[in-house]
Amino acid sequence: MAVRTIVTWPDPVLREPTRPIESANLSEDEDVRALYRDLVDTMYAYSGVGIAAIQIGDLRQMFVIEAAAVGGSESDDPLAFINPEISWQSDEKERADEGCLSFPGVFVPIERSTRARVRALNLAGESFELEGEGLLARAFQHELDHLTGRLVVDFVGPLKQKMIRRKLKRDAA
Numbered sequence: 115m116a117v118r119t120i121v122t123w124p125d126p127v128l129r130e131p132t133r134p135i136e137s138a139n140l141s142e143d144e145d146v147r148a149l150y151r152d153l154v155d156t157m158y159a160y161s162g163v164g165i166a167a168i169q170i171g172d173l174r175q176m177f178v179i180e181a182a183a184v185g186g187s188e189s190d191d192p193l194a195f196i197n198p199e200i201s202w203q204s205d206e207k208e209r210a211d212e213g214c215l216s217f218p219g220v221f222v223p224i225e226r227s228t229r230a231r232v233r234a235l236n237l238a239g240e241s242f243e244l245e246g247e248g249l250l251a252r253a254f255q256h257e258l259d260h261l262t263g264r265l266v267v268d269f270v271g272p273l274k275q276k277m278i279r280r281k282l283k284r285d286a287a
């Protein structure tokens with residue numbers, strides 16, 4: 115268990131291709147469990163709602179979302195999504211400000227489907243499907259984007275990108 119360093123933009127790691135987790139016995143895969151625990155510890159340490167493995171420099175296809183956001187209680191363990199894919203999303207969309215742990219202090223207005231469904235494996239290796247709306251649907255689409263190297267900065271024009279780059283550089287100094 116460890117709080118890991120979050121990879122922040124414009125680190126090129128965030129654009130690397132990710133790969134599915136291929137485990138013969140996922141429920142007993144200690145390596146995958148360790149990744150899950152690191153993701154949870156890091157997400158809590160930075161007060162995030164969700165985090166993808168690539169954000170701690172691990173290219174395996176996995177993200178976690180805190181339990182309260184997926185309808186559980188705050189004391190429940192965050193939910194793991196392994197090899198996730200969007201199985202459905204609504205045509206209806208809404209625009210809202212969106213943050214990302216890889217862009218500390220930056221919020222970007224992004225249009226997303228108001229409802230989305232994700233299919234994934236859990237830590238026991240079982241396939242499940244979950245539908246979310248509003249914030250959760252947004253979180254699904256955001257975390258899925260990380261798996262294909264798509265970032266919040268890709269939704270804004272070059273001028274705003276430059277401003278974000280300057281802000282992150284200034285804040286990191």
Ligand SMILES: [Zn+2]
Nearest residue numbers: 213214215216
């Ligand atoms: Zn993010």
